[in-house]
Amino acid sequence: xxxxxxxxxxxxxxxxxxxxxxxxxxxxxxxxxxxxxxxxxxxxxxxxxxxxxxxxxxxxxxxxxxxxxxxxxxxxxxxxxxxxxxxxxxxxxxxxxxxxxxxxxxxxxxxxxxxxxxxxxxxxxxxxxxxxxxxxxxxxxxxxxxxxxxxxxx
Amino acid sequence: xxxxxxxxxxxxxxxxxxxxxxxxxxxxxxxxxxxxxxxxxxxxxxxxxxxxxxxxxxxxxxxxxxxxxxxxxxxxxxxxxxxxxxxxxxxxxxxxxxxxxxxxxxxxxxxxxxxxxxxxxxxxxxxxxxxxxxxxxxxxxxxxxxxxxxxxxxxxxxxxxxxxxxxxxxxxxxxxxxxxxxxxxxxxxxxxxxxxxxxxxxxxxxxxxxxxxxxxxxxxxxxxxxxxxxxxxxxxxxxxxxxxxxxxxxxxxxxxxxxxxxxxxxxxxxxxxxxxxxxxxxxxxxxxxxxxxxxxxxxxxxxxxxxxxxxxxxxxxxxxxxxxxxxxxxxxxxxxxxxxxxxxxxxxxxxxxxxxxxxxxxxxxxxxxxxxxxxxxxxxxxxxxxxxxxxxxxxxxxxxxxxxxxxxxxxxxxxxxxxxxxxxxxxxxxxxxxxxxxxxxxxxxxxxxxxxxxxxxxxxxxxxxxxxxxxxxxxxxxxxxxxxxxxxxxxxxxxxxxxxxxxxxxxxxxxxxxxxxxxxxxxxxxxxxxxxxxxxxxxxxxxxxxxxxxxxxxxxxxxxxxxxxxxxxxxxxxxxxxxxxxxxxxxxxxxxxxxxxxxxxxxxxxxxxxxxxxxxxxxxxxxxxxxxxxxxxxxxxxxxxxxxxxxxxxxxxxxxxxxxxxxxxxxxxxxxxxxxxxxxxxxxxxxxxxxxxxxxxxxxxxxxxxxxxxxxxxxxxxxxxxxxxxxxxxxxxxxxxxxxxxxxxxxxxxxxxxxxxxxxxxxxxxxxxxxxxxx
Numbered sequence: 041x042x043x044x045x046x047x048x049x050x051x052x053x054x055x056x057x058x059x060x061x062x063x064x065x066x067x068x069x070x071x072x073x074x075x076x077x078x079x080x081x082x083x084x085x086x087x088x089x090x091x092x093x094x095x096x097x098x099x100x101x102x103x104x105x106x107x108x109x110x111x112x113x114x115x116x117x118x119x120x121x122x123x124x125x126x127x128x129x130x131x132x133x134x135x136x137x138x139x140x141x142x143x144x145x146x147x148x149x150x151x152x153x154x155x156x157x158x159x160x161x162x163x164x165x166x167x168x169x170x171x172x173x174x175x176x177x178x179x180x181x182x183x184x185x186x187x188x189x190x191x192x193x194x
Numbered sequence: 195x196x197x198x199x200x201x202x203x204x205x206x207x208x209x210x211x212x213x214x215x216x217x218x219x220x221x222x223x224x225x226x227x228x229x230x231x232x233x234x235x236x237x238x239x240x241x242x243x244x245x246x247x248x249x250x251x252x253x254x255x256x257x258x259x260x261x262x263x264x265x266x267x268x269x270x271x272x273x274x275x276x277x278x279x280x281x282x283x284x285x286x287x288x289x290x291x292x293x294x295x296x297x298x299x300x301x302x303x304x305x306x307x308x309x310x311x312x313x314x315x316x317x318x319x320x321x322x323x324x325x326x327x328x329x330x331x332x333x334x335x336x337x338x339x340x341x342x343x344x345x346x347x348x349x350x351x352x353x354x355x356x357x358x359x360x361x362x363x364x365x366x367x368x369x370x371x372x373x374x375x376x377x378x379x380x381x382x383x384x385x386x387x388x389x390x391x392x393x394x395x396x397x398x399x400x401x402x403x404x405x406x407x408x409x410x411x412x413x414x415x416x417x418x419x420x421x422x423x424x425x426x427x428x429x430x431x432x433x434x435x436x437x438x439x440x441x442x443x444x445x446x447x448x449x450x451x452x453x454x455x456x457x458x459x460x461x462x463x464x465x466x467x468x469x470x471x472x473x474x475x476x477x478x479x480x481x482x483x484x485x486x487x488x489x490x491x492x493x494x495x496x497x498x499x500x501x502x503x504x505x506x507x508x509x510x511x512x513x514x515x516x517x518x519x520x521x522x523x524x525x526x527x528x529x530x531x532x533x534x535x536x537x538x539x540x541x542x543x544x545x546x547x548x549x550x551x552x553x554x555x556x557x558x559x560x561x562x563x564x565x566x567x568x569x570x571x572x573x574x575x576x577x578x579x580x581x582x583x584x585x586x587x588x589x590x591x592x593x594x595x596x597x598x599x600x601x602x603x604x605x606x607x608x609x610x611x612x613x614x615x616x617x618x619x620x621x622x623x624x625x626x627x628x629x630x631x632x633x634x635x636x637x638x639x640x641x642x643x644x645x646x647x648x649x650x651x652x653x654x655x656x657x658x659x660x661x662x663x664x665x666x667x668x669x670x671x672x673x674x675x676x677x678x679x680x681x682x683x684x685x686x687x688x689x690x691x692x693x694x695x696x697x698x699x700x701x702x703x704x705x706x707x708x709x710x711x712x713x714x715x716x717x718x719x720x721x722x723x724x725x726x727x728x729x730x731x732x733x734x735x736x737x738x739x740x741x742x743x744x745x746x747x748x749x750x751x752x753x754x755x756x757x758x759x760x761x762x763x764x765x766x767x768x769x770x771x772x773x774x775x776x777x778x779x780x781x782x783x784x785x786x787x788x789x790x791x792x793x794x795x796x797x798x799x800x801x802x803x804x805x806x807x808x809x810x811x812x813x814x815x816x817x818x819x820x821x822x823x824x825x826x827x828x829x830x831x832x833x834x835x836x837x838x839x840x841x842x843x844x845x846x847x848x849x850x851x852x853x854x855x856x857x858x859x860x861x862x863x864x865x866x867x868x869x870x871x872x873x874x875x876x877x878x879x880x881x882x883x884x885x886x887x888x889x890x891x892x893x894x895x896x897x898x899x900x901x902x903x904x905x906x907x908x909x910x911x912x913x914x915x916x917x918x919x920x921x922x923x924x925x926x927x928x929x930x931x932x933x934x935x936x937x938x939x940x941x942x943x944x945x946x947x948x949x950x951x952x953x954x955x956x957x958x959x960x961x962x963x964x965x966x967x968x969x
Contacts, residue, residue: 058470062489070488075437076430080560080609081641082492085891088560116430125429132428136420136857139865140281140610141427142561148428170899174891176560177281177610178868180902182861 044109048072049118060106065089067105068115076116076145080174087173090146090153091115097153097169116145119152128152128190135186139177147173151187160191256314259398262335263292267387269363270302271336276316276584277328278308278605279423280612282921283858284324286421290854291329293414294407295336297361300419308583308605318582318685320613320737321707322821322919325854330917337404346389351382360386409852409913416913418857423607435579435606436564436638443566443634445488447495448623449481450647451694453505453884454733462499469494475627480694482627484635492640506883508732515551515946518655521728524679529723530713538670538720542661546760548753551946552654552745553878554733556888558896561609562639563616563648567624570632573600578621579608585685586618593692593699594625612869613706614687614736616648622691642889649687650879651738652678652705652731656712656749661720666761668772670720673712673750677742678705678735679727687736703731706741707818711926714750715816716772733881740925743817744870748947751813751930755796756943764793765812765934775816777823777849777910782814784847784908785825796934797941806831809939813930817923823849823910826867826927828903830935837955839936841871841903848907848924851915863907863924870928872897876948 041056048068055071063082068074068091077100080088084099091100092114120126125133128151138144147170154161154169161169166187175183252274253260264272273292279285285307289300296303306312308319316328340360347365348355359368366383407415426432451458458479466472466483472494475482483494509517539545566577574596580586583603591598603621611617620637628635639647655676661669682702692699713723758768766786773779789810801807812827828844844867853859876895880888888894929947936954937943942961944954 057489058487059489059493066489069437070439074430075433078434078561078609079436079638080562081891083641083890085641086560116428120429122425122429122431125425129428133420133425136424136861138281138424138427139283139861140560140607141423141432142434142559142609144427145430164900167900167902173899174560174896175899176558176612176869176896178865178872178897179861180868180897180899181864181905183899184902 044105046108046110047112048074049114055105057105060104062105063101064091064103064105064108064113065100068100074115074117078142078145080142080146086143087146087150088143090149090173092149092153095153095156097150114149114152116148119148127193128155131186131189131193132183135182135189137179137182137186139179143173143175147175147183151190155190163188252312253397254310254312254314256316256331257399259335259339259400261314262332262400263339265339265386269298269386270304271296271298272304272306273332274306274313275328275332276308276313277319277324278581278583280319280579280581281610282324282862283421283855284328285423286419286858287325287854288329288332290414290417290419291325291333292336294412295333295340297340297359298363300414302362309602310583310587310604311602315584318585320581322921322923324919324921325917326919329854331400333406334402334404335400337406338398338401341401341405342398343386343389347384350384350389365389412913415852415854416856416911418855421858432607434561435566435577435608436561438566438577438606438636440566440568440634443636444484444486444631445491446475446482446484446624446627446635446637447491447640448637448643449483449495449498449500450643450690451479451505452500452502455507456502456505458500459503460501465497465499466494469497474498475630477626477630477695479696480626480691482623484627484631488638504884508881508883510883511554511879511881514553514653514732515655518653518676518728521676521730523726524681524729525727527709527725527727529673529709529725531722533670533720535670535672535720535722539659539661539672542669543664544662544760545659546662546757547657547659548756548945550656550658550745550749550752552748553947554653555651555738555873555877556645556879556894557612557615557648557651557738558877558894559609559611559615559644559648562641562644563620564608564636564638565617565621565624566634566636567621567628568634569596569625569628571600572597574602574625574628576601576603576621576625577606578603578617579606579611580617580621581611581614582618582685586621590622590625593622593689593697594629612739613651613741614649616644618687619647619690622689626691626695645889645894646886647690649736650733651741652708652733652735654708654742654745656746658749658753660753660757662757662761666757666763668714668716668718668757671714671718671722673723674726675709675712675724675746676726676728677708678703678731679729680704687734703735704737705731705735706737708742710746710818711743711815712746712750713819714754715778715814715819716754716769717774718772733879733886739866739869740922743815743926744873744929747813747815747926748929748933751815751927752933752943752945755811755934755937759796759937762795764795766791767793769814775823778814778816780910781823781825781847781849782812784910785827785845786812788845788847788906788908789827789829789843791827796938798938801939805835806833807939809935809937811931811934811936811938813927813934815923815926817926821850821918822920822923824924824927826924826931828931828935830932830939832936832939832954834940834958837951837953837958839875839949839954840901841932843904843906845906846908846924847910848920849910849912850918850920850923852913852917853909853911854917856909856911859909859920860907862921864905866922866924867905867928868897868902870925871903871932874929874932874947874949876950878948
């Protein structure tokens with residue numbers, strides 16, 4: 041089995057995979073036991089699996105293990121904890137911006153990707169950046185408030 | 195019960211472990227209490243801890259206090275509820291209801307939900323009964339327990355019971371108050387644990403007439419306490435059923451038939467060579483692959499070559515409306531009949547009629563259904579996000595020939611299900627595969643499985659007729675709807691796996707309470723609403739959030755708007771004239787006032803603004819004609835060039851009686867509104883003669899972030915009124931308000947959902963042609 045070296049949440053990892061086409065999502069969830077990124081569609085249509093790869097919001101369900109070799113991956117577990125959430129997570133909690141929560145990890149990583157590029161996005165920029173992240177419970181209005189809170193509180 | 199101590203997720207606690215964890219569990223006993231005044235409370239030391247014998251079974255009888263709550267020596271409490279929090283906030287709301295009666299803060303209450311070994315069966319989580327039944331039963335159990343403890347303390351302290359309060363696990367005189375509402379307890383108090391004896395455990399029955407706190411004394415109910423699950427959900431720590439791994443577990447993928455009801459003719463396993471550990475599981479027409487590695491199971495499911503028979507059992511979604519009208523009828527149902535509607539319409543000044551249609555829709559869960567099952571020794575442990583774990587335990591035992599006493603179903607979070615999505619089917623898949631291979635199995639549906647095979651919210655066809663007097667007021671009304679019949683035992687939704695595997699199961703059809711709200715809520719002399727219950731329906735139905743009520747309200751409230759427009763009357767005024775209940779009028783006026791409603795008839799005479807057409811609409815629902823009062827108003831912009839509708843603002847006034855947690859409730863209402871806008875603008879399950887063809891988010895689009903409107907909600911809290919379920923009711927008026935707003939903007943009435951740009955454009959163009967050359 042081939043081995044792939046990359047970084048996950050600041051830690052160097054070496055992962056073996058029988059298939060270079062194995063999506064990063066399954067490596068994160070099953071090999072590295074990081075369950076925050078979720079399987080939603082496997083088609084890059086819903087955003088539930090979003091992680092950062094070299095700072096860029098990326099759909100891990102269509103990104104292969106081979107493609108991430110040598111790169112830096114950040115998952116929601118790498119941001120914060122319930123006790124010490126990072127500012128985006130804290131804002132989502134403050135705004136109670138979740139229902140079932142299945143989309144939440146992906147939403148937060150897309151916001152992270154947006155704020156890495158644009159620290160003071162407009163409402164339209166926020167909406168556009170999250171256009172590929174679906175929420176079936178309909179919490180968009182709360183998520184928008186959460187992101188606006190992060191931007192406001194800088 | 196299988197135990198897997200190495201499992202990082204400790205959700206597999208057996209009864210024994212739970213009882214050991216809580217070293218002491220207060221048990222409320224009543225052999226004695228039935229003879230009033232001689233109450234005693236047993237200190238239930240787990241019998242296995244004491245004697246090494248079999249673990250003490252935790253009672254789950256919904257008539258017993260012990261089934262619902264355990265009080266620990268430090269005063270903290272564990273609640274056990276058969277209802278499950280599918281993202282709706284029950285976890286905080288039920289805690290608040292118990293906390294209120296027990297004088298505790300919610301953070302001192304743990305909650306166990308939906309585990310059939312530990313929780314009482316409180317019915318499936320559906321129909322917005324999470325609080326009205328689930329929470330209320332817990333609250334009554336808590337109140338029963340509190341009253342028993344107070345009576346015991348009164349004897350011990352020689353203080354009249356009326357002067358005592360239970361606060362934070364201690365009982366003493368309520369300072370400066372005769373009631374139990376005061377939170378301050380004097381120093382001469384006693385901890386609850388002192389009231390306990392270690393005598394044999396006897397069971398205390400829940401007093402269903404227990405003395406609940408007066409609404410003026412509420413301290414915990416009514417507060418916007420943050421949900422306890424949200425921090426973990428925002429930091430990746432929440433454990434979903436999708437995240438569960440057991441030792442020796444296999445990953446499985448199911449390969450559903452190429453066509454509905456197709457037979458499996460041949461399977462070629464050759465392409466699986468080279469995929470590590472991939473194996474085929476076949477039981478008649480049920481086909482699955484397993485592998486130790488999840489990606490291997492996925493690759494195998496794609497590589498496997500299966501040959502299926504041709505099957506073309508469906509009518510196709512293209513002309514579904516026409517097909518539905520001709521379907522065989524199983525039963526004729528009169529929903530309401532008052533006066534003589536036919537004569538009333540005939541004799542009226544003017545007759546009007548319209549047909550409304552709602553397509554087949556999917557629950558569209560963001561995460562495809564998933565379940566883990568471990569079948570062994572004639573029993574099973576099943577982890578699922580099903581909304582009905584207790585129902586599943588009994589029904590699966592029968593179907594799969596398992597000993598019901600050895601079957602345990604454990605709820606774990608999943609993606610929002612909004613009714614009967616694929617969760618129960620995925621669980622059946624997992625049970626069948628685990629039973630066949632003799633190992634724990636995790637079944638994860640793929641996107642095309644969920645969109646293709648979740649039971650669907652069925653289509654609804656609704657004919658409406660009305661007669662109005664010379665002022666345009668409704669004299670007579672008839673509703674005639676075509677909806678699937680309820681067949682077989684209540685809640686029967688035949689499962690895919692047994693059907694494919696040739697395993698007998700109860701037959702039936704259960705779309706939910708789909709005929710409600712088909713009759714208008716307005717005063718009129720003659721009214722008749724009937725349902726033609728169709729014997730079959732193209733796609734297997736189940737309950738989809740606010741079953742039937744969204745479509746029925748869409749039809750009734752849009753047609754009401756048609757009558758108002760024809761009368762040249764403002765839509766709010768027109769409705770008010772037909773309402774007498776102040777709660778109805780209140781929500782209607784508030785929703786209108788919040789959106790800045792101007793009194794005028796529709797359509798909007800000055801709709802044009804920056805190349806767009808602007809309009810506003812309103813709709814009112816008395817949910818199930820007996821529950822919540824809700825009015826929703828919205829403002830839309832229609833682009834006449836493209837037909838694209840943008841919902842700009844929504845206001846909703848919502849009266850569900852007593853509000854338990856206003857922020858959590860508001861979250862539900864906002865979600866209901868956005869989800870129903872999605873269903874109205876975008877959603878229709880497409881199918882051909884053989885299969886569902888809208889099997890991903892491209893084929894079955896839902897509302898996206900940039901489309902989210904500004905939503906303003908007014909919660910009308912009526913603590914003196916009974917609490918009503920609120921998880922879905924606010925869905926009901928949304929489609930109608932949207933349709934009415936589009937009419938206000940364009941003068942064109944849309945009577946079939948979804949309002950996709952191409953359909954809107956076609957309707958606008960047709961109206962323009964008719965205006966240019968009237969027939």
